[in-house]
Amino acid sequence: MDFQLTEEQILIRDMVREFVENDIKPIAGEIDKEHRFPSESITPMAELGLFGFNIDENYGGTEADAISYVLATEEMAKVSAAHAMIMGSQCSLTGPVIQKYADEETKARILPGVVSGEQIGCFCLSEPSAGCDAAAQQTTAVRQGDNYVINGSKLWITAAPQGAFFIVFAMTDKSAGVKGITAFLVERDNPGISIGLPEEKMGMNGSETCSVSFSDCVVPVSARLGAEGKGFSIAMETLDGGRLSCSAIALGIAQSALDATIDYTKERIQFGKPIAANQGVQWMLVDMATRVDCARMLVYRAAAAKIAGLPYTRESAQAKLYASETATYVTQKAVQLHGGMGYTKSYPVERLMREAKLTEIFEGTSEVQRMVIAKHILA
Numbered sequence: 001m002d003f004q005l006t007e008e009q010i011l012i013r014d015m016v017r018e019f020v021e022n023d024i025k026p027i028a029g030e031i032d033k034e035h036r037f038p039s040e041s042i043t044p045m046a047e048l049g050l051f052g053f054n055i056d057e058n059y060g061g062t063e064a065d066a067i068s069y070v071l072a073t074e075e076m077a078k079v080s081a082a083h084a085m086i087m088g089s090q091c092s093l094t095g096p097v098i099q100k101y102a103d104e105e106t107k108a109r110i111l112p113g114v115v116s117g118e119q120i121g122c123f124c125l126s127e128p129s130a131g132c133d134a135a136a137q138q139t140t141a142v143r144q145g146d147n148y149v150i151n152g153s154k155l156w157i158t159a160a161p162q163g164a165f166f167i168v169f170a171m172t173d174k175s176a177g178v179k180g181i182t183a184f185l186v187e188r189d190n191p192g193i194s195i196g197l198p199e200e201k202m203g204m205n206g207s208e209t210c211s212v213s214f215s216d217c218v219v220p221v222s223a224r225l226g227a228e229g230k231g232f233s234i235a236m237e238t239l240d241g242g243r244l245s246c247s248a249i250a251l252g253i254a255q256s257a258l259d260a261t262i263d264y265t266k267e268r269i270q271f272g273k274p275i276a277a278n279q280g281v282q283w284m285l286v287d288m289a290t291r292v293d294c295a296r297m298l299v300y301r302a303a304a305a306k307i308a309g310l311p312y313t314r315e316s317a318q319a320k321l322y323a324s325e326t327a328t329y330v331t332q333k334a335v336q337l338h339g340g341m342g343y344t345k346s347y348p349v350e351r352l353m354r355e356a357k358l359t360e361i362f363e364g365t366s367e368v369q370r371m372v373i374a375k376h377i378l379a
Contacts, residue, residue, distance in 0.1 A: 003300070005067070012064060013071040019048055020079045028080040031206035032351055035198070037162055038206050041083060046117035050076075053091040054241070055099060059111035066303035070248040074299075077252025078259075081355040082206030084252060088245035089158045090114055094121025097167050097238055101225035102185060110165060110185075122163035123242075124154040124212055125235050131155075132368050134169075135178045135232060139214065141170035148172075148184065148224070150192075150217040156362070160195050160210035164188050168214065169231045181231035185223045192217030203354030240316045242363045244306065247299045247319035250327040250359035254292045257327075257334035257352045261285065264338055264347070275337070284337060288330045295323040314376040321369035324359035331356040 005013070023044055031038050045051065053069040055061025069091065077084035095114040098107060098121070113119030130136040139152025150170055157163070166186045173180030186193065196211035226234055262285060265276035275281050298319040305312035331353035335342035342349050360366045 005071075008064070009068050009071060012068045013075060015048065016050070016072045016075040019044070020075055024076070024083055025079045029345070029348070029351070031080070031082060032203075035205040037159070037208050038080075038083060039162075042117040045083070045087065046115065050087050051090040051095070051117050052115040054096045055091075055111055055115055059099070059107060060115035061111070066244065066306040067300060070244065070299055070303050073245055073248035074252040074255065077249040078256040080206060081249055081253055082204050084249045085204060085207040086120075086159055088242070088249065089123065090121060092241040092245040093123035093238055094165070094167055096241060097183070097225060097234065098185065101183065101234060103222060106185065106222070113164065119164040120159050120162045122157050122160055122166045122212070123238070124157055124166050124168045126156045127152065127154055132365060134235060135181070137169060137171050137181055139168070139170040140174070141172050141182060141184060143172065146221050147218050148221065150184065150186065150214045150219065153211055153213045155211050157210055157212045158207055160212050161198070161208050166193075166212060167225070169235055172228050176229060178232040179229045181235070182228045183225040183231040183234045184219055185225055186214070186217060186219055190217050190219060202357070203351065204358055239363060240313050241306070243316040243320040243369075244299070244302050244312075246359055246363045247295070247302065247316070247323040250320070250323035250356065251292070251295050251299050253352050253356050253359065254295060254323070254327040254330040257331045257349055258288050258292055260347065260349055261288070261334040261337050281337065284333055288333050291326040291329060295319070295326040298322050314373055317369045317372040320363065321366055321373065324356070325366060327356035327359050
């Protein structure tokens with residue numbers, strides 16, 4: 001694996017870094033405090049091509065590689081993980097599914113809007129009784145002539161109030177277990193869709209999370225994504241990319257906390273010298289930095305496997321597991337080294353700590369990642 005970034009990758013990283021510093025950083029604390037979706041950021045993000053990753057150029061996408069995508073995601077998450085989540089939902093969980101499994105008419109109609117930010121997509125897999133156990137779906141889709149009738153509820157749906165379309169997984173044959181799950185594209189103007197109130201979360205408050213319910217929601221057969229019974233495999237395939245996105249978000253959070261803590265410990269004077277001059281503090285910083293660098297290598301490895309067209313389920317799970325647990329570790333140490341100030345909103349590390357915890361939970365908990373990895377290493 002070549003650890004040297006290409007000129008294009010560096011250009012994308014630096015472009016996103018400058019944009020985030022100028023446009024996102026001034027509102028990052030505000031959207032967290034106000035628990036509001038950053039609608040003012042969507043068009044500028046789209047104009048930079050940040051919703052076009054993993055989408056073909058003929059639909060308006062950038063076709064930049066997976067390393068470029070994780071670099072952009074890390075830079076975004078350094079300042080606002082909520083923005084990075086919105087970006088990830090478009091680039092990893094919804095746009096690529098439409099591109100691979102929808103018919104040509106649907107792709108031509110939906111994907112340009114995904115890239116422009118005019119069509120926010122939502123990935124609807126989790127349910128009240130199907131969290132980590134994604135196979136325990138209760139939502140149903142019953143075939144009636146040339147239509148399907150969908151009934152059920154989905155939980156933890158990112159950007160649901162803003163969603164223009166939903167990728168919905170539903171049982172078309174309960175007797176077949178996971179082989180009875182089918183994926184559908186359900187557009188927002190379909191009757192029978194209701195959005196719940198936003199969850200009161202501890203972090204990622206700029207990305208609204210709601211339940212979505214479907215009551216006798218009728219969609220045409222053409223809204224089916226892939227063949228009947230292939231929904232579970234589509235979901236698992238999609239989560240490989242989703243976990244790569246999550247690992248890059250976690251990496252950005254961890255790097256941001258590390259950078260802030262290095263700066264603070266150099267400036268904070270106690271007993272006549274910067275606290276960074278103390279060996280005990282130095283060793284804490286070393287452990288933080290080493291974990292961040294190790295996480296970065298795992299994230300890049302997973303991205304490189306994707307670029308090469310290789311299976312990367314194990315690699316994305318390992319990247320997600322290690323990067324998310326690193327984010328939690330590093331942000332906790334960051335708060336500790338900031339002392340009392342770290343527990344206040346005067347510094348961003350308390351927000352980073354709250355945001356880090358979600359990275360161990362969404363797209364499959366750390367325990368689920370260990371199950372995925374164990375399956376591969378014991379095969």
